[in-house]
Amino acid sequence: QVQLQESGPGLVKPSQTLSLSCTVSGGSVSSGGYYWTWIRQRPGQGLEWIGHIYFTGSTSYNPSLKSRVTISVDTSKNQFSLTLSSVTAADTAVYFCASGIPRWFDPWGQGTLVTVSS
Amino acid sequence: DIRVTQSPSSVSASVGDNVTISCRASQGLSSWSAWYQQKPGKPPKLLIYAASSLQTGVPSRFSGSGSGTTYTLTISSLQPEDFATYYCQQANSFPLTFGGGTRVEMK
Numbered sequence: 001q002v003q004l005q006e007s008g009p010g011l012v013k014p015s016q017t018l019s020l021s022c023t024v025s026g027g028s029v030s031s032g033g034y035y036w037t038w039i040r041q042r043p044g045q046g047l048e049w050i051g052h053i054y055f056t057g058s059t060s061y062n063p064s065l066k067s068r069v070t071i072s073v074d075t076s077k078n079q080f081s082l083t084l085s086s087v088t089a090a091d092t093a094v095y096f097c098a099s100g101i102p103r104w105f106d107p108w109g110q111g112t113l114v115t116v117s118s
Numbered sequence: 119d120i121r122v123t124q125s126p127s128s129v130s131a132s133v134g135d136n137v138t139i140s141c142r143a144s145q146g147l148s149s150w151s152a153w154y155q156q157k158p159g160k161p162p163k164l165l166i167y168a169a170s171s172l173q174t175g176v177p178s179r180f181s182g183s184g185s186g187t188t189y190t191l192t193i194s195s196l197q198p199e200d201f202a203t204y205y206c207q208q209a210n211s212f213p214l215t216f217g218g219g220t221r222v223e224m225k
Contacts, residue, residue: 047162047205047216062213063119096161103209104152106173108161 002027002034004097004109012091012116018084021077022097022109029073029080030055035100036080038071040093041111048093052100053080087116120145120208124217130225137193139220141206146186150210153182153191156219157202165204166191196222 008020022036029036038050051061053071061069068085084091094113098105121144131137141151149169154162164173166182169189179194193200201224206217 046218047207049214049216060212064213098161103150103214104164104167104207105154105162106164108163111161 002099002107004099004107006095006097006109006112008112008114010113010115012087012114013118014088014116015086018082018087018091018114018116020082020095020097020112020114021074021079022081024078024080024099027099028075029078030075033101035102036071036073037098037100037105038082039096039098039105039108041096042090042093050082050084050095089116092116119213120147120211120215122206122208122215122217124204124206124220126220127218128221128223130223131196132225133196133198135196135225137196137200137222139191139204139206139222141184141189141191141217143187143189143208143210145210147189147208147210149185150208151182151184151189152207152209153180153189154205154207155200155202156205162205167209193222 003025005023012018035052037052053059070083073080094111096111098108123142125140151169153166156162170182181192183190203219203221
């Protein structure tokens, strides 16, 4: 049974780059069938799909974030990662990693709060 | 982007009530829709996918229906653990988008 766990800094300064990792256990990021996905939830708000990566390396991003987002896979660590550049306070959110099967999400990581503040 | 509108935004109900939540998309979804339950401080949990398929392990009191642009989540005989926020999601086209959520509160 696949389980996911996010990790990374909880505080990022404005204009800097947010970097998070998601460790996959009980499965392999190299196996087909899963779209490794990042989703965020701003405080008190709904859910926003950020993007995903497939085991082939193919990616898809939300156009609203595309210019600032990169999702990558590290097969040696069985992880996938999110980088979001030039962050502002509007990027403050709980960031979830999830596996897309293929376009609905199960399971999800527990989520990690990232605050953008100086 | 496909806009997803949920209604109502909140509903007050009692244990044993039947609760219905609606989701309307700005374009047809061809049944590419899903429903999630989220409790405070927890990640969303997949309940229904492909409009009406029950995810493994989800109680049968949850059911989904719909087609085209309109989809419905029904909770039959609400249980204490069902008080939560529910989200619908469209999976028909990218970017994937979610509704604004429906909070099911205790009456």
